[in-house]
Amino acid sequence: MGKEQLLVIGGVAAGLAAAMQARRAAPGLRITVLEKTADISYGACGLPYVVSGLIPALERLVLHTPEYFREQHDIDVQPHTEALEILPARSVVRVRANGERREMGFDSLVLATGAAAVCPPLAGHDLAGVFVMRQLRDGRRLLQFIEQVRPRDAVIVGAGYIGLEMAEAFRARGLNTTVVESTDKMMSTLGGALRDRVVDELRGRGVEVVLGERVSAFEGRGEQVARVICESGRAFEAQVVLIGVGVRPAVEIAKDAGLEIGETGAVATDANQRTSAANVFAAGDCSETLHRVSGRRVWMPLAQPAVRQGWVAGANAAGAMPEARFAGVVGTNAVKVFDLEVARTGLSLEEAQAAGFDPSIIEDETASRAGYYPGGAKILTRVVHDKSGRLLGAQMVGREGVAQRIDVYAAALHANLKIEELNQLDLAYAPPFAPTIDPILRATKQRDEG
Numbered sequence: 110m111g112k113e114q115l116l117v118i119g120g121v122a123a124g125l126a127a128a129m130q131a132r133r134a135a136p137g138l139r140i141t142v143l144e145k146t147a148d149i150s151y152g153a154c155g156l157p158y159v160v161s162g163l164i165p166a167l168e169r170l171v172l173h174t175p176e177y178f179r180e181q182h183d184i185d186v187q188p189h190t191e192a193l194e195i196l197p198a199r200s201v202v203r204v205r206a207n208g209e210r211r212e213m214g215f216d217s218l219v220l221a222t223g224a225a226a227v228c229p230p231l232a233g234h235d236l237a238g239v240f241v242m243r244q245l246r247d248g249r250r251l252l253q254f255i256e257q258v259r260p261r262d263a264v265i266v267g268a269g270y271i272g273l274e275m276a277e278a279f280r281a282r283g284l285n286t287t288v289v290e291s292t293d294k295m296m297s298t299l300g301g302a303l304r305d306r307v308v309d310e311l312r313g314r315g316v317e318v319v320l321g322e323r324v325s326a327f328e329g330r331g332e333q334v335a336r337v338i339c340e341s342g343r344a345f346e347a348q349v350v351l352i353g354v355g356v357r358p359a360v361e362i363a364k365d366a367g368l369e370i371g372e373t374g375a376v377a378t379d380a381n382q383r384t385s386a387a388n389v390f391a392a393g394d395c396s397e398t399l400h401r402v403s404g405r406r407v408w409m410p411l412a413q414p415a416v417r418q419g420w421v422a423g424a425n426a427a428g429a430m431p432e433a434r435f436a437g438v439v440g441t442n443a444v445k446v447f448d449l450e451v452a453r454t455g456l457s458l459e460e461a462q463a464a465g466f467d468p469s470i471i472e473d474e475t476a477s478r479a480g481y482y483p484g485g486a487k488i489l490t491r492v493v494h495d496k497s498g499r500l501l502g503a504q505m506v507g508r509e510g511v512a513q514r515i516d517v518y519a520a521a522l523h524a525n526l527k528i529e530e531l532n533q534l535d536l537a538y539a540p541p542f543a544p545t546i547d548p549i550l551r552a553t554k555q556r557d558e559g
């Protein structure tokens with residue numbers, strides 16, 4: 110009997126994490142990774158920093174080559190190979206590689222097809238100069254375009270975190286940059302004083318921020334985008350446009366194969382990353398997961414869960430015993446917006462309400478370092494909790510000490526701590542790093558005091 114075959118569809122974070130973990134669990138397994146684009150094993154999260162010029166070349170984002178996987182780990186990674194159809198009953202995947210179609214059998218399959226950038230079918234969305242930012246090839250195309258066309262004005266549609274990172278990148282390249290966002294929020298959930306800090310930072314760095322305007326069309330000059338038109342009739346000059354209105358899970362082949370799709374639109378999985386089909390696993394941005402605070406299945410398309418789900422899927426697809434489990438997420442994310450750190454974990458007030466809680470908030474602003482120590486900055490914190498004192502979430506904005514501090518809230522959420530318990534933690538203090546009472550302890554003490 111030949112070796113058992115693991116097929117992995119998708120050659121980036123989740124897919125390669127799965128392949129590597131499967132190799133650790135089963136040295137004798139045959140492992141093949143199919144990737145439809147030319148690029149594998151790269152950090153998409155670094156794309157804005159290549160566009161800005163901070164990272165000098167796109168290639169710096171690439172971690173490993175197919176040769177590395179073959180020679181070091183006996184994993185066959187095949188770029189330019191698209192999985193067209195999964196036939197779970199026959200344990201077969203139909204693929205297209207170099208224009209030719211063939212069938213590949215599997216004993217176990219990991220779906221790691223990720224997510225795709227949403228590009229609303231607005232008039233003119235196919236003009237030259239209109240981009241999304243999701244894959245390495247998107248970055249390549251944008252950089253080539255900027256080199257050739259030398260645009261002066263950029264419009265970013267959507268104030269999600271990728272849109273804001275790209276606003277910074279465009280400013281770093283000297284482009285006049287406008288962010289147009291249809292809601293009154295930044296990064297989909299950030300409102301009130303926290304949002305205002307982000308807007309102030311963007312405006313202070315020369316980015317025009319337009320909230321409450323919905324883009325309705327792109328107008329061209331010839332084949333090339335020239336203006337972005339809003340429903341209100343407002344228009345903005347732009348020779349380059351970045352659409353950053355979100356992503357959707359890439360689940361077409363999973364759906365066609367009859368795999369269960371969850372309410373979130375992503376592939377339904379259990380804690381072992383199993384799908385509804387035998388011997389088929391899913392991981393990363395194509396799959397949904399458990400939110401430990403709301404207890405609901407959610408879709409959380411972020412890199413760290415993608416890799417960790419990949420490890421779990423890979424181990425289980427290789428037959429690891431005891432079975433690996435993914436513990437779920439609490440929804441932690443941090444973004445740099447020029448000199449501002451913006452971070453969140455758990456549920457926002459609105460998300461907590463939608464999840465059936467009766468939440469309250471504490472808002473507090475305090476210094477990142479001891480008052481007498483030079484170089485500190487204010488940190489604005491919003492803590493969300495319920496009437497019983499259960500911690501539900503936190504959001505923080507400040508010029509330093511935010512992105513790592515949010516991890517304390519994330520750990521507290523993971524452990525289901527009450528605000529009072531969080532307030533008892535023994536956190537590090539020295540004047541260059543924190544005031545005597547850390548911003549976390551100060552904010553959570555407020556509930557004690559009513």
Ligand SMILES: Cc1cc2nc3c(=O)[nH]c(=O)nc-3n(C[C@H](O)[C@H](O)[C@H](O)COP(=O)(O)OP(=O)(O)OC[C@H]3O[C@@H](n4cnc5c(N)ncnc54)[C@H](O)[C@@H]3O)c2cc1C
Nearest residue numbers: 119121122123145154191192222223224243393394411412
């Ligand atoms: C600009 C940017 C910044 C980001 N910043 C952060 C950040 O700061 N923090 C964070 O946590 N996350 C960030 N992310 C998100 C992070 O990159 C993703 O969560 C992560 O890449 C998900 O990995 P994945 O393997 O699940 O999916 P993907 O990276 O989407 O990879 C899926 C792969 O599957 C391939 N594929 C799809 N269908 C098929 C098929 N039928 N056959 C063969 N191959 C197929 C695709 O071509 C793709 O290469 C960022 C993303 C972008 C674009």
